[in-house]
Amino acid sequence: MSKPMIVAHDVHKYYGGFHALRGVGLTVAAGEVCCIVGPSGSGKSTLLRCINQLEAVDGGAIWIGDELLGYRRRGDLLVPLSDSDIARQRLLSGMVFQRFNLFGHMTALQNVMEGPVVVQRRRRAEVREEAMALLARVGLAERADAYPTELSGGQQQRVAIARALAMRPRLMLFDEPTSALDPELVGEVLAVMKDLAGSGMTMIVVTHELGFAREVSNRVVFMDGGQVIESGTPGEVLARPRHRRTQEFIAAILA
Secondary structure, eight states, X not given: OOOEEEEEEEEEEEETXXXXXXXXXXXXXXXXXXXXXXXXXXXXXXXXXXXXXXXOOSEEEEEETTEETTEEEETTEEEEOOHHHHHHHHTTEEEEOSSOOOOTTSOHHHHHXXXXXXXXXXXXXXXXXXXXXXXXXXXXXXXXXXXXXXXXXXXXXXXXXXXXXXXXXXXXXXXXXXXXSOHHHHHHHHHHHHHHHHTTOEEEEEOSOHHHHHHHOSEEEEEETTEEEEEEOHIIIIISOOSHHHHHHHHHHHO
């Protein structure tokens, strides 16, 4: 396995008195696809938000490559990063949410171009060419001039994936990307994600789509109660789970 892209060590997160993450540890290698499964409220989405620094950890540490997220070492001390440095680190990962969060007043093409032009200050002509290539990659080149209200939910989510990729992230985070879609639209989004995984992109996917996890992931992590209960290959965790809680969850999903 190649050098880790993500290392989360003993990560804790509190919301008031609620202990959302309880000493979570996770290592994801470069080029690996890791699917995180588990019941609602188990901490899956919170972990992704901590990796993307939408939430600050209350204990432990997370690295992307050699970068410690949120802090800088100064001798034996850890000094919090400035907002601008955190914003820079956040660009290391692209995140796709349950809801598409597209700008309603912009076309699909404009949505994809906005981040690279405004945040990264790249040349508009270069960004437009790359954005069109990304829309083609997700099967939407012909809808480049369509507004979000003119697109189906599956098409909007594919635009959201292209928008995240346009920032040239080192890894992609997916938080239940198909949960808000009608069942007949799920397949078109999963197909784009399968293509992305096949290209070697490092991916962490929170999902209830066990078929996708079984087919595409290198590793499946089961979380419950803010903890990693077990981790292994799809065959190990999904077909031969060791922990009783994992067995109950998979049986309920497949029932």
